[in-house]
Amino acid sequence: MTTILAIHAHPDDIETLGAGTMALLAAKGHALKVVTVTAGDCGSSETDPVQTARIRRAEAAAAADLIGADYRCADIPDLSVFNDDPCRRRVTEMIRWAAPDIVLTASPADYHPDHEAVSVLVRDACFAASVPNYRTGDAAVMTGIPHLYFMDPIGGRDREGVRVVPDFGVDVADYFATKQAMLAAHKSQDSWVSKQHDISDHQASMEAWTRRRGRDFGVPLAEGFRQYRHHPYPRTPLLQELLGESLVTLNL
Numbered sequence: 001m002t003t004i005l006a007i008h009a010h011p012d013d014i015e016t017l018g019a020g021t022m023a024l025l026a027a028k029g030h031a032l033k034v035v036t037v038t039a040g041d042c043g044s045s046e047t048d049p050v051q052t053a054r055i056r057r058a059e060a061a062a063a064a065d066l067i068g069a070d071y072r073c074a075d076i077p078d079l080s081v082f083n084d085d086p087c088r089r090r091v092t093e094m095i096r097w098a099a100p101d102i103v104l105t106a107s108p109a110d111y112h113p114d115h116e117a118v119s120v121l122v123r124d125a126c127f128a129a130s131v132p133n134y135r136t137g138d139a140a141v142m143t144g145i146p147h148l149y150f151m152d153p154i155g156g157r158d159r160e161g162v163r164v165v166p167d168f169g170v171d172v173a174d175y176f177a178t179k180q181a182m183l184a185a186h187k188s189q190d191s192w193v194s195k196q197h198d199i200s201d202h203q204a205s206m207e208a209w210t211r212r213r214g215r216d217f218g219v220p221l222a223e224g225f226r227q228y229r230h231h232p233y234p235r236t237p238l239l240q241e242l243l244g245e246s247l248v249t250l251n252l
């Protein structure tokens with residue numbers, strides 16, 4: 001059994017970009033963990049940060065529960081995620097808690113500053129998690145660096161509008177209903193994404209993106225990933241091998 005950690009900035013990011021893949025891996029019997037670096041406490045104009053965080057932690061836990069994943073929140077405040085010492089130690093503690101073989105995280109280039117900060121924090125925390133003298137908390141030091149993968153950015157483009165090309169895709173058609181149910185757990189976000197992001201239908205937006213990525217791979221519904229392969233991170237295709245016939249390659 002392989003342990004997979006999905007770690008992203010806010011509750012509902014993983015549900016939009018990687019939940020189909022997580023549901024597939026759950027169905028194959030692997031151990032799943034989900035971490036949000038923030039509780040998404042800025043994601044409301046109706047409730048204060050403490051109330052919003054409480055609501056959104058519960059929504060994220062309910063979504064993770066649908067695929068049997070353990071959920072934790074790193075509780076760094078929303079819009080306050082930076083590549084600094086406290087945040088790196090906190091994220092490293094989360095990696096050590098999960099002790100994953102595979103990590104799925106945010107794209108290095110994305111629309112939101114927390115997403116970009118999470119990407120670099122997770123990249124570096126994957127390295128730091130196996131460094132014994134790097135002290136973080138109660139979780140055990142890891143024995144090695146996990147395989148690291150980046151999810152797609154929101155909308156599949158960087159801040160200059162350049163398309164971000166995934167290394168490979170995952171055909172998530174068989175798990176799309178689960179992905180929809182996981183996103184639906186984030187009820188508090190329906191009004192927020194309408195107001196702040198001008199997205200009138202959260203579900204329809206997620207479906208449109210998953211279908212768009214599917215077209216790139218010649219299948220109805222897909223999620224894209226890139227593997228981080230720099231020294232000394234593992235370069236073997238561990239996630240790709242777990243996907244079996246659901247692994248799809250580019251048709252751009």
Ligand SMILES: [Zn+2]
Pocket residue numbers: 009010013112115
């Ligand atoms: Zn986000």
